[in-house]
Amino acid sequence: MDASPIIKIKPLGFPWETLDPFIFCVHHRDEFPIGNDAMGPAVSLAGRNIGQDFSGRDKWNMYHGQTMPGFPYHPHRGFETVTAVKAGVVDHTDSLGAAGRFSAGDVQWMTAGKGVLHSEMFPLLHTDKPNPMELFQIWLNLPKRSKFVQPHFKMLWKEHIPVLKEIDSNGRTIEVNVIAGDLKAIHALAPTPDSWAADSNNHVSILTIKLDAQAIWTLPKTEAGVNRMLYFYKGGSMKVASADVAAYRAVQLKSEFDVTLAAGDEACYLLLLQGKPMNEPVVQHGPFVMNTEAEIREAFAEYQKTQFGGWPWPNHEQAHARERGRFALHADGREENM
Numbered sequence: 001m002d003a004s005p006i007i008k009i010k011p012l013g014f015p016w017e018t019l020d021p022f023i024f025c026v027h028h029r030d031e032f033p034i035g036n037d038a039m040g041p042a043v044s045l046a047g048r049n050i051g052q053d054f055s056g057r058d059k060w061n062m063y064h065g066q067t068m069p070g071f072p073y074h075p076h077r078g079f080e081t082v083t084a085v086k087a088g089v090v091d092h093t094d095s096l097g098a099a100g101r102f103s104a105g106d107v108q109w110m111t112a113g114k115g116v117l118h119s120e121m122f123p124l125l126h127t128d129k130p131n132p133m134e135l136f137q138i139w140l141n142l143p144k145r146s147k148f149v150q151p152h153f154k155m156l157w158k159e160h161i162p163v164l165k166e167i168d169s170n171g172r173t174i175e176v177n178v179i180a181g182d183l184k185a186i187h188a189l190a191p192t193p194d195s196w197a198a199d200s201n202n203h204v205s206i207l208t209i210k211l212d213a214q215a216i217w218t219l220p221k222t223e224a225g226v227n228r229m230l231y232f233y234k235g236g237s238m239k240v241a242s243a244d245v246a247a248y249r250a251v252q253l254k255s256e257f258d259v260t261l262a263a264g265d266e267a268c269y270l271l272l273l274q275g276k277p278m279n280e281p282v283v284q285h286g287p288f289v290m291n292t293e294a295e296i297r298e299a300f301a302e303y304q305k306t307q308f309g310g311w312p313w314p315n316h317e318q319a320h321a322r323e324r325g326r327f328a329l330h331a332d333g334r335e336e337n338m
Helices: 293-309
Strands: 006-011 022-032 070-076 079-087 089-094 099-103 107-111 116-121 131-141 152-156 163-167 173-180 205-211 216-219 227-234 237-240 243-246 249-253 259-263 268-275 283-285 288-290 327-329 335-337
Touching: 006 243, 022 227, 022 268, 070 089, 070 293, 079 089, 079 099, 079 173, 079 205, 089 131, 099 107, 099 152, 116 293, 131 268, 205 216, 205 259, 227 237, 243 249, 259 268, 283 293, 288 293
Parallel strands: none
Antiparallel strands: 006 249, 022 131, 070 116, 079 107, 079 131, 089 099, 089 116, 099 327, 107 152, 163 173, 173 205, 205 268, 216 259, 227 249, 227 268, 237 243, 237 259, 283 288, 327 335
């Protein structure tokens, strides 16, 4: 029996490779400039492919935005999005009339279910200094039985997300944000009710991990047969078990092994995605993720006919007032203000 916990190591692409039950993961990191009165970039947009700007010019992108960076309204069906913000601000609006603003440390967990339109814009609030942005967007599949549940979103505010902090034997610090799942004695906040992650038997875990330079920490094992991928997205180099791993690599791990992580001479930043596979057919076409080609065709037909309820907001690139703080307005009228 091979005693190594590593299945494979490979460079990160765009988007990042994922394993069932995850279907997509992307890491956005933008050095946005100062903002203008419309909360867009206070610099020329000449030379950018506006509406489809993923060029990375000047270390930032407009993405699908016309005047403000971000993703104007677009549909989803059949899966969930988990948006974990490390820096910057995200403004959410959707076809249910729900809305929100969340920022560094916050996580939005949205179940698209039977279909929803939403926008995710990145308002540049500061007019006197740059507006750096960093976030992960993770797509977690919904099982066949839950493809047509009601759309729903939940906020995991940074003040409530549990954090594991440990000091190793050499006095170096390890900090782990537990977005989903269990880690040692820590239990994450509950996800959305129809999520694959809502059943603890599925061993879904989403962790962001920071190791100080030369810190050593052991990632605990879980049940055999769980898919586990570790993304090393920032830092110099590190050891995963006995393997030397350079930054910007993905490491697929065997779930039944404890795994020692040892940072090199720089702090190391990692994302862990794990979960029991659904082992169901996956048919994806753009923003729709279903089990059959027929269901994809039905999704397009329904979207063209109904627009999943239509867009109740005045702008495709809907953003909230500059002075508005972090909040969530839910479809049932319930409001959270942070």
